[in-house]
Amino acid sequence: MGKRENAQVRRDRRQKKKTKQKRQEQKQTMKESRAKQRDKQKREEEDLDAMLAEFAEMDRQLTEVVEKKCTHPSPRCACSFVTSPDGNDLILYGGEFTNGLKTHIYPDLFFYNIKKNTWKNCKIPNGPPPRSGHQAVCVPRAGGQMWMFGGEYASPGGSNFKHYNDFWVLHIKERTWEKIEAPNGPSARSGHRMVVISNRYVVVFGGFHDNAKKAPRYFNDLHVFDLDTYRWQKISFTPLDPCPPPRSACQLATFKDGVVLFGGYSITRVKGEVTKGETHDDMWHLVGEDDDEAAEIEEQLNEAKEVKKTAKQGCLACGKRWAWSRVRGGDFEKFIHCSGTCATSSNGTIVSFGGVKDKETEDSLLGDFFDDLYKLNPSNFKWSQMAGKDDDENWPCMRMSCMMTCKGNIMFLFGGILEKGDRQVTLNDMYKVDVSKKSSSWTTLHEVDGKAAEWLEEESS
Numbered sequence: 001m002g003k004r005e006n007a008q009v010r011r012d013r014r015q016k017k018k019t020k021q022k023r024q025e026q027k028q029t030m031k032e033s034r035a036k037q038r039d040k041q042k043r044e045e046e047d048l049d050a051m052l053a054e055f056a057e058m059d060r061q062l063t064e065v066v067e068k069k070c071t072h073p074s075p076r077c078a079c080s081f082v083t084s085p086d087g088n089d090l091i092l093y094g095g096e097f098t099n100g101l102k103t104h105i106y107p108d109l110f111f112y113n114i115k116k117n118t119w120k121n122c123k124i125p126n127g128p129p130p131r132s133g134h135q136a137v138c139v140p141r142a143g144g145q146m147w148m149f150g151g152e153y154a155s156p157g158g159s160n161f162k163h164y165n166d167f168w169v170l171h172i173k174e175r176t177w178e179k180i181e182a183p184n185g186p187s188a189r190s191g192h193r194m195v196v197i198s199n200r201y202v203v204v205f206g207g208f209h210d211n212a213k214k215a216p217r218y219f220n221d222l223h224v225f226d227l228d229t230y231r232w233q234k235i236s237f238t239p240l241d242p243c244p245p246p247r248s249a250c251q252l253a254t255f256k257d258g259v260v261l262f263g264g265y266s267i268t269r270v271k272g273e274v275t276k277g278e279t280h281d282d283m284w285h286l287v288g289e290d291d292d293e294a295a296e297i298e299e300q301l302n303e304a305k306e307v308k309k310t311a312k313q314g315c316l317a318c319g320k321r322w323a324w325s326r327v328r329g330g331d332f333e334k335f336i337h338c339s340g341t342c343a344t345s346s347n348g349t350i351v352s353f354g355g356v357k358d359k360e361t362e363d364s365l366l367g368d369f370f371d372d373l374y375k376l377n378p379s380n381f382k383w384s385q386m387a388g389k390d391d392d393e394n395w396p397c398m399r400m401s402c403m404m405t406c407k408g409n410i411m412f413l414f415g416g417i418l419e420k421g422d423r424q425v426t427l428n429d430m431y432k433v434d435v436s437k438k439s440s441s442w443t444t445l446h447e448v449d450g451k452a453a454e455w456l457e458e459e460s461s
Contacts, residue, residue, distance in 0.1 A: 048155055048162050052129050055107060059127060065175045066123040073110050073119065075426040075452040077417045080136035081403030084172055085144040089113055090405055090412055091172070094151065096132035097426045101456040103158040105130045109170075114407060117445060127177040128168045129153065133190030139199045139227065143173030147202055147225075152190035163188035163209050167225070185232040186223045191248030195259050197288070200227050201318055203259060208248040208266075215275050218246035218266040222286075226318050229302065235322045236314030242324050244284045249401075251342040253350045256378055258287035260327070260350065265338035265358070279357050281336045283327040283381075288320035295319045327381050337370055339400035341416075346408045350376040351386075351435045353413060356400040369418055371398035373433070373440055388440040395442055396431050409436035412445075423455045 073079075079095025090112040097104045107130035111120045134151025138144065147169050153162045165188035167180040186192070192207025202225040210216040220243060222235040237243050244250075250264030262283040270276050294316035300307050315322045340355025352374045356367040373386040389395050402416025413431045417424055429448040433440050 048153060048160065052153065052162075055129055059125065062123055062125045064125065067111075067120050070110075070119050070121045072430065072446050073108065073415075073428055074106075075428040075449055076106060076132075076415055077401035077426055078132040079106070079403060079415070080134055080148060081405050081412075081414055082136050082138045082146060083405045083407050083412075084111075084146075085138050085140035087407050088115070090407075091136075091138070091146055091170075092403070092414065093136060093146075093148065094131045094134060095415070096154065098158060098424060099454045099456050100423070102156045103154050104156075105132055105153050107131075122175065124170075124175055124177055128166065128179070129164075131164060131190075134164070135192060135194035135204070137194055137196040137202060138172075139196055141199070141227065142171065144171075146170040146172060147196070147227075149194055149202075149204060150186065150189050150192055150207065161190075161210050163190055165189070180230070182225070182230055182232050184234065185225070186221065186234075187219075189219060189248075192219070193250055193252035193261070195252055195254050196227075197254060197259065201225070201288070202227065203252075203286075205252055205261065206244075206247050206250060206264065215269050216267055218248060220244055220246040222322070224288075224317050224322075231301065233317035234314075235317050236311075237324070238311050238314070241315070242284075242326055244282070244324060245280065247280050247338075249338040250280065251340055251352060253342050253344045255285070255344065255350060255376070256348070257289075258285060260285050260376070260381075262352075263336040263338050263340060263355065277358055279338050283336065285325050285327055285381075286322065287325070288318070288322045290319065291316060291321035294321050329381075337400075340370070341402050341404040341413070343404045343406045343411060345406050345411070345435055347436065348378040349435065350378070351404070351406075351411055352376070353396070353404060353411075354399045354402055354416065367400075367419060369398035369400060371396060373435075375435065386435070386440045387438065392440065392442055394431065394444045395440075396429065397427075399427060402427070406435075409434055411435050425452055425455075427452050 073092055076095030076097050080093045082091050084091055092110040095106050109122045111122055131151035131153055134148055136146050136148040138146050149167050151164050165186060167182060167185060169178050169180060186204050189207035189209050192204055194202060194204045196202050204223045206219050208216045208218045223232055224235060225232050244261055247264030247266045250261055252259055252261050264280040265277065267275050267277050297307055297316055298319040337355030337357045340352055342350055342352040344350050354370055356369050359366045374383050375386055376383050396413055397418060399416035399418045403414045405412055411433050415427050417426055427448050430445040431442045432445060433442045
């Protein structure tokens, strides 16, 4: 009996040694893998700096504005797409394209003439570096301006990022860029959302920052830039005040006397290195109301006096008292997604198209893509699906990270991404639709390029 027990002990000891050795080998493999990843990130960081330096040198050699006619922008997603204040042009800037092996981030600026259905590529000296995931808005000031904040630049391998916190204005009539140096603005980020209220208050919400070394950090902070005073102010709330959870890729639009926010995506750390993604299906309404206490603080700031706000005064900015409220009721949770696109028509109706809802397991991340078109009634916060999809041969395909803007009640849709298995297809097709009608009928302005289907497998490098 004793001999059998001793034999068993020896076998257990040998097994434990093997297990320990295997664990040590696994740790060494992980250590080597991490070291290789750090080396790769370091090389790509150097590549990022070198590529941005190369772009800056090319920009310095540009001494005058150059405009050239072109067929249309190449396939891309996560660019900005806005309507010029005079209503004659749509303005597209930046964006990204990936073919499975290499990621391209663009510094391109395009103008689309609505009446002529023609595109121009415009190169302007002293402009911003290439980016995607940024935001832009237009205002009818000083001959028309496009304001742009944030975004990111990615390494060709797509594993390292540089996030921006710079703030630019494009003077549309003069065709000049100006970098705005204003303190106390939002931190570097991409995937945020930005709108303008009353052609004066530029509102920035949310986004994320990813340094490829830790889990991404998601934001729910709120910042307002006053175009009259050229001053950023952060709007903060107490823990007892209602406030949307952190997220990026949500939809944000001007609505009634403020803005409405819905959808989005965020990643939270569950335990250790384990993270979990969440698609948000909530909706929020932000209102800024005139307030005597806020006006007094604003007057002190205008007189260059030092102002220290209490926690309860954090919601006071730009002469207004700001407050979030959660919109409840209805069944909008069924169709609110992340990475969709929205815009506000001239009659105040918000229109939303597309998006994705991810299904995450331990082994995979699968997304359900959408091609639905919805309208939000400004009088009662009720959503309705626009009819016509089943009978319209020009209806855009499902997609995410596309862009939408409007002139009057005509909505224009451009580009985006859809997935086919393990492949990502980046689009550059363009459509328009009159959203004032009950039944939608899309018009195709140009179809997608063949380059959109380009996808290179890893082994072909």
